[in-house]
């Protein structure tokens with residue numbers, strides 16, 4: 001006898017399954033296009049009516065996604081977008097890609113997942129597959145979402161299917177498409193597992209099945225904690241190397257020649273983005289339930305949070321050497337995005353550096369080709385617009401500080417700016433201007 005699951009799997013394999021994706025952000029939108037382009041009909045959900053309206057017009061608001069990809073899918077009827085959550089009963093498969101930030105007290109802010117789970121609960125029907133993609137602590141799928149969905153009277157693995165599959169999007173990385181990045185997938189029951197694997201198998205080349213959602217949840221956190229800890233390690237060594245008069249970049253380059261047992265990580269102005277500075281604390285918070293303190297996470301956090309202070313001290317020293325005080329100094333921040341060639345400034349160390357400089361009385365401007373004006377953030381608000389990178393501006397400032405290594409004209413900057421404080425090694429090989437360069 002054909003079961004509910006057989007019917008769902010058949011629909012997925014025939015690409016007749018309707019896909020619903022909740023959260024049209026950096027994670028949700030590329031996923032929408034992957035399913036549309038694989039031949040599925042997708043309904044996107046977002047609480048932000050502006051995003052819904054923009055997408056419906058066939059326009060993109062993410063630099064990494066050209067409008068043409070969206071307009072094509074809207075035109076051919078594969079894609080529709082809505083803020084009406086009562087339509088959640090329509091899709092056969094629902095993928096959740098909503099934010100998982102921290103509260104002011106650095107604890108998981110689960111309101112987005114909770115609200116989404118509630119919206120799904122109100123519309124849940126037999127035969128639906130629900131997969132959480134948001135980064136979160138081990139247990140979220142089974143402790144938070146599952147009881148809510150089962151409170152409808154429907155049973156997991158029999159009436160509906162539930163799983164977790166973490167997103168591995170790397171904004172700005174053109175080497176890997178969604179299709180090429182292996183995807184870790186787990187279901188709550190064997191049937192959930194099978195349904196989730198079948199679904200992702202339609203758009204991803206290599207699926208990595210794991211035994212439970214908790215394993216998949218912790219896998220994602222391990223990946224991010226690994227980066228956070230290693231970035232902290234090189235940031236700490238950078239500060240020591242500076243004191244010793246050694247160039248840490250040269251050291252890393254030399255160590256990278258080792259063909260085994262060494263993966264290079266690079267220092268910077270601090271740590272940014274909405275994942276690496278935030279996600280590890282989801283685990284620290286959950287660890288408390290097990291009487292466990294995650295010391296590496298806290299140590300890495302402590303070091304990475306300190307780096308902007310170190311950068312500001314280096315700026316202050318460099319100005320001092322040139323007979324200038326930081327108060328009243330005209331400082332141009334180069335790049336406010338959290339990483340190279342992306343248009344996202346969330347949790348960017350540039351914000352912490354600008355805030356510290358402003359408190360010390362510096363006059364701040366910034367240039368970022370991808371961020372024309374700075375919106376308000378969780379902790380900071382600057383009413384600034386990106387200044388064009390003109391010769392006149394570069395001659396007028398006291399220092400340019402490279403915070404993000406965007407692809408911009410560093411030759412021009414070094415030629416006209418009196419001082420360049422470089423946190424990203426963009427001045428490598430510019431020995432002719434050695435006297436103007438301070439690595440920080």
Ligand SMILES: NC(=O)c1ccc[n+]([C@@H]2O[C@H](COP(=O)([O-])OP(=O)(O)OC[C@H]3O[C@@H](n4cnc5c(N)ncnc54)[C@H](O)[C@@H]3O)[C@@H](O)[C@H]2O)c1
Pocket residue numbers: 022023024025026027028045046047048051097098099100112115116133134135136167168169170171274275
């Ligand atoms: N951006 C990345 O590179 C990346 C990589 C891996 C994992 N993640 C994780 O993926 C998740 C989403 O991140 P993102 O960067 O796409 O966030 P985002 O802020 O870009 O997008 C989230 C979207 O969800 C919408 N939203 C919020 N609450 C909603 C609700 N109740 N219903 C419907 N829509 C809602 C928001 O309006 C927004 O458009 C987070 O858990 C994040 O940690 C992000």
